[in-house]
Amino acid sequence: xxxxxxxxxxxxxxxxxxxxxxxxxxxxxxxxxxxxxxxxxxxxxxxxxxxxxxxxxxxxxxxxxxxxxxxxxxxxxxxxxxxxxxxxxxxxxxxxxxxxxxxxxxxxxxxxxxxxxxxxxxxxxxxxxxxxxxxxxxxxxxxxxxxxxxxxxxxxxxxxxxxxxxxxxxxxxxxxxxxxxxxxxxxxxxxxxxxxxxxxxxxxxxxxxxxxxxxxxxxxxxxxxxxxxxxxxxxxxxxxxxxxxxxxxxxxxxxxxxxxxxxxxxxxxxxxxxxxxxxxxxxxxxxxxxxxxxxxxxxxxxxxxxxxxxxxxxxxxxxxxxxxxxxxxxxxxxxxxxxxxxxxxxxxxxxxxxxxxxxxxxxxxxxxxxxxxxxxxxxxxxxxxxxxxxxxxxxxxxxxxxxxxxxxxxxxxxxxxxxxxxxxxxxxxxxxxxxxxxxxxxxxxxxxxxxxxxxxxxxxxxxxx
Numbered sequence: 001x002x003x004x005x006x007x008x009x010x011x012x013x014x015x016x017x018x019x020x021x022x023x024x025x026x027x028x029x030x031x032x033x034x035x036x037x038x039x040x041x042x043x044x045x046x047x048x049x050x051x052x053x054x055x056x057x058x059x060x061x062x063x064x065x066x067x068x069x070x071x072x073x074x075x076x077x078x079x080x081x082x083x084x085x086x087x088x089x090x091x092x093x094x095x096x097x098x099x100x101x102x103x104x105x106x107x108x109x110x111x112x113x114x115x116x117x118x119x120x121x122x123x124x125x126x127x128x129x130x131x132x133x134x135x136x137x138x139x140x141x142x143x144x145x146x147x148x149x150x151x152x153x154x155x156x157x158x159x160x161x162x163x164x165x166x167x168x169x170x171x172x173x174x175x176x177x178x179x180x181x182x183x184x185x186x187x188x189x190x191x192x193x194x195x196x197x198x199x200x201x202x203x204x205x206x207x208x209x210x211x212x213x214x215x216x217x218x219x220x221x222x223x224x225x226x227x228x229x230x231x232x233x234x235x236x237x238x239x240x241x242x243x244x245x246x247x248x249x250x251x252x253x254x255x256x257x258x259x260x261x262x263x264x265x266x267x268x269x270x271x272x273x274x275x276x277x278x279x280x281x282x283x284x285x286x287x288x289x290x291x292x293x294x295x296x297x298x299x300x301x302x303x304x305x306x307x308x309x310x311x312x313x314x315x316x317x318x319x320x321x322x323x324x325x326x327x328x329x330x331x332x333x334x335x336x337x338x339x340x341x342x343x344x345x346x347x348x349x350x351x352x353x354x355x356x357x358x359x360x361x362x363x364x365x366x367x368x369x370x371x372x373x374x375x376x377x378x379x380x381x382x383x384x385x386x387x388x389x390x391x392x393x394x395x396x397x398x399x400x401x402x403x404x405x406x407x408x409x410x411x412x413x414x415x416x417x418x419x420x421x422x423x424x425x426x427x428x429x430x431x432x433x434x435x436x437x438x439x440x441x442x443x444x445x446x447x448x449x450x451x452x453x454x455x456x457x458x459x460x461x462x463x464x465x
Contacts, residue, residue, distance in 0.1 A: 021045040021075040023067045023095075025054060025083065034069075038062050041069035051081040058085040058111070064092040068120065075121065076100055079132065084108050090142065092116070097124035098460065101132035101202060112142035127268050127296060127460060128202025128233045135203065136174040143172055150199060156182060156189045156208070156221070159198070163190050167226075172199040173234065180207040187212050188223035188254060195226035200234025200269070208236065208251070213244040213278060218254025218289060225253050225264025225291065236271040236287075239301065245279030248289015248316060251301060255283065255290035255317070262290035262319040268461075269297045272329075277305035283316030283346065284308060286329055290317035296461045297325045304331070308338040310346030310370065313357050318348030324444070324461050330381075331359045338362040340370030340394065343381045349397070351375040352444055352458065358382040364394030364417055367405050371395040374403035374424070376440055378432065380455065383410050388417030392424050400424050402439030406432055432456070 023033070023042050032047035033040055038061055040049055049065060057063045067074035077095035083105045085091070090112035093099055099117050107113055113134060117124040126145070128134075136143070136152055143150040152174040153159045162171055188210060205221065212219050219241050222231065236251040248255035248262075251271035255262050262283075271286045283289040286299025290310070299314050310316035313327030327344045340346040341361025344353060348369060355368050358381040364370045367379030371394060379392055388394055389412065391405030396416040400423035407413055408429040415424040427437065433454035436445055445456045452463045 021073070022078055023047045023049065023065065023074045023076075024078045024080055025049050025051055025065070026080040027051055035063075038064060040065045042067065042072050042074050043069055045072060045074050047074060051083055054083060055085055058089045058091060059087050062090045062092070064094060066094040066119070067096045076124070079103055079105060082106070085111055087111055090114060094119050095124060097121035099124070099126045100460070101126065101128045101134065102130050103132055105134040107134070107136045107138075107141055110138050110141055114144045116146060125267055125296065126233060129462065133202030135201070139174055145199060148197075156205065160190050163194055163196070166196070167193065168195045168228070170197045170199075172201055173203045173205070176204045176206070178206050179209070184209040184211055187214075188218060188220055190222045193224045193226040194222050194229045196228070197230045197232070198234065199232050202233050202235070204235040204237050206237040207239075209240045211242040213242065215244055215279070216246040217244065218247040218256060219243040219249040220252055220254040220289065222253045224256050224261065227263050229264040230267070231264070231269060232267045234269050236269070237273070239271060239273035239275070241273070241275050243277045243279070243282060243284070246282060248283040249275055249277050250285045250288035250315065251275065251299070253288045253291060255288055262292060262317050264291045266291055266294045267296055271299040271301045273301050275301050275303045277308060279306065282308050283310040285312045285315035285345070286327060288315045290319065291315055292318070293320040293322070294318060294325055295323045298327065298461065300328045302329045305333050305338070307335045308333050308346070308361070309340060311338070311341045311361065312343070312345035312348070312369070313355055313359075314344050315348065316346045318345050320349070322348055322350045323352050324458055325353045326355065326458065326461070326463070328356045330357045331361070333361045335362070339364050341365040341385065342369035342372070342394065343367045343379050343383075345369045345372060347371045349373055350377050353377050354456070355379045356381055356455075361385045361394070364388045366390045366392055366394040366417065367410050368392045368403070369394070371397070373397040373399040375400065376402045376444070378404040378406070378437065378456065380406040380409045380429070380432070383412060389414070390417040391415050391426060393417065396420055396424070398422060402437065404432065404437050
């Protein structure tokens with residue numbers, strides 16, 4: 001869905017959360033920063049580098065911006081204003097923890113770009129929020145992330161060609177790409193297993209259309225991800241996918257669900273559009289049919305199936321864990337006789353995530369997950385099914401903590417359809433909007449009346465406004 005603009009209130013909340021220890025590139029005057037020999041470092045934990053000052057420095061040479069100064073340590077590096085340069089200089093952004101890009105980084109000439117996160121810290125990742133993205137005018141420009149060089153591509157065709165030559169390579173999308181002129185693909189554009197890394201850099205692939213009614217053919221931009229396969233920072237907008245019998249279907253990756261080969265990592269990705277499965281034994285989700293782990297991601301896609309084994313708003317089957325993510329689209333099994341349907345995931349373990357879309361399935365349907373557990377999670381969507389229906393979980397793994405559902409909007413006072421309900425609590429809409437539920441970490445979650453309809457949202461994965 002593209003993330004859209006974050007509201008001023010969301011920006012204020014995000015800035016306030018990180019203000020104690022951030023280096024921010026903005027249109028404000030430079031303060032608490034010193035640049036020497038092409039390296040800019042903070043002199044206080046809260047520092048600002050003016051984007052115009054940075055542009056002037058890039059005009060004459062390479063520049064490195066770091067969050068570590070002499071006796072000073074900021075946590076995160078935030079790009080909050082346009083950065084553009086036409087020289088051959090390379091910009092290096094080196095963060096102790098998160099690199100948060102909320103504005104355009106435009107490499108308009110032959111220059112290069114380098115990202116480094118978790119340089120001394122942990123738990124960070126590059127995050128492209130709102131209109132934040134990085135673009136390149138020249139596909140020969142150098143790009144490195146965590147010290148690994150990337151090959152730039154500018155279309156689905158060029159990505160598919162690069163992956164065909166090396167399915168373990170590192171690739172990045174140089175700009176937005178509209179797939180409408182490609183027409184309708186009759187199979188996933190990138191077939192086979194992908195074991196490399198694809199970085200979207202906050203850019204969007206829009207209007208991907210795939211219709212493959214063949215038995216056991218996964219449907220998505222990528223057919224399958226292997227053990228080390230990753231797709232990060234990619235927005236899939238207005239997709240239209242139709243799949244047949246078996247395997248998986250999702251905007252970014254289908255997955256080899258029929259044989260349990262659900263691998264690959266998705267981070268900071270989004271999806272919107274329509275995902276439709278026509279046959280049996282199908283795993284479907286907005287982002288993925290099946291995958292290993294998903295983090296800092298979201299989907300507003302409408303997901304439906306005639307029959308389904310695992311169906312979810314974000315992913316059908318998650319072999320590992322879903323974290324810091326959410327789904328808002330509806331999930332619907334038309335036949336009604338299938339297993340494991342959830343507003344976020346059909347089958348999986350969830351933490352620090354939420355779902356707001358309605359879920360209608362067969363057996364074992366939940367507002368959050370059809371089968372699984374939740375930790376610091378909530379769901380608000382209406383739920384219905386043939387039996388074993390829960391406001392949060394259809395079937396519980398008996399491992400939930402601080403897992404909530406909205407008793408007002410879900411249409412049920414039952415939190416878990418089958419198995420134990422320990423750790424699962426029902427709250428009214430008014431209660432969920434009144435403040436963060438017990439157990440929600442305020443460094444991860446925030447709440448503001450004008451954002452997300454007053455419900456809790458993720459600070460580092462805010463909803464579009």
